[in-house]
Amino acid sequence: EVQLLESGGGLEQPGGSLRLSCAASGFTFGSYAMSWVRQAPRKGLEWVSSLSGDGTSTYYADSVKGRFAISRDNSKNTLYLQMNSLRADDTAVYYCVKSWDFWSAEWFDPWGQGTRVTVSS
Amino acid sequence: EIVMTQSPATLSVSPGETATLSCRASQSVSYKLAWYQQKPGQAPRLLIYAISTRTPGIPARFSGSGSGTEFTLTISSLQSEDFAAYYCQQYNDWPRTFGQGTRVDIK
Numbered sequence: 646e647v648q649l650l651e652s653g654g655g656l657e658q659p660g661g662s663l664r665l666s667c668a669a670s671g672f673t674f675g676s677y678a679m680s681w682v683r684q685a686p687r688k689g690l691e692w693v694s695s696l697s698g699d700g701t702s703t704y705y706a707d708s709v710k711g712r713f714a715i716s717r718d719n720s721k722n723t724l725y726l727q728m729n730s731l732r733a734d735d736t737a738v739y740y741c742v743k744s745w746d747f748w749s750a751e752w753f754d755p756w757g758q759g760t761r762v763t764v765s766s
Numbered sequence: 767e768i769v770m771t772q773s774p775a776t777l778s779v780s781p782g783e784t785a786t787l788s789c790r791a792s793q794s795v796s797y798k799l800a801w802y803q804q805k806p807g808q809a810p811r812l813l814i815y816a817i818s819t820r821t822p823g824i825p826a827r828f829s830g831s832g833s834g835t836e837f838t839l840t841i842s843s844l845q846s847e848d849f850a851a852y853y854c855q856q857y858n859d860w861p862r863t864f865g866q867g868t869r870v871d872i873k
Contacts, residue, residue, distance in 0.1 A: 680862075689853060689864055689865070689866045690804075690810065690853055690867075692855075692861055692862040692863065692864065695862070704860050704861070706861050707767075707861070740809055740810075749857070750862070751798065751800075751815070751857035752800040752815040752855065753800075753802075753810075753812065753855075754811070754812035754815075754821060755811065755812070756809040756810055756811065757809065758809055759809055
């Protein structure tokens with residue numbers, strides 16, 4: 646069974662940094678693209694970033710480009726999201742999601758349970 | 767950026783009836799359209815990809831249709847567990863984009 650377990654969320658001040666982690670199990674981690682999707686309180690879903698199976702291709706939403714960095718350690722079956730220069734509008738639940746393919750991060754299945762990030766002074 | 771627009775925002779339906787949810791793309795996404803269901807306090811789950819392919823375990827009462835820019839999710843004979851929010855998502859281009867969602871609630 647595929648499992649995705651996020652961690653690293655919490656309360657951070659504007660301008661601060663957080664690093665989210667997603668521990669994956671139940672599949673050959675390095676064979677699949679992975680992504681982060683977020684959901685602000687009482688709002689819809691927003692794609693944040695994706696990464697190919699080997700980590701060589703990365704994609705970012707304009708809202709986080711230059712501030713967030715996605716990465717993976719295939720030896721540890723773990724996906725990361727380094728979040729810098731945090732803003733209040735980054736407040737959301739962040740979901741780690743798996744894709745069906747190696748490169749393109751097309752549809753997202755399954756989803757982790759999410760980790761909550763709150764940016765506030 | 768491809769903008770995905772869902773309608774209606776909220777749909778009130780009685781159990782046993784059929785719900786029809788719409789999703790429109792600002793430009794063609796070909797067949798690259800997925801649907802997700804999200805219940806309160808839970809992570810989303812994938813229902814359908816490639817317009818009409820159900821993921822394993824999704825009941826046949828969920829069906830997807832459409833092409834190009836106009837898509838529909840139909841839920842036949844609504845069950846109590848189907849009352850939830852539904853999102854469409856295109857994966858034809860970057861950035862990946864979602865619709866704002868349709869909430870299906872009990873009439």
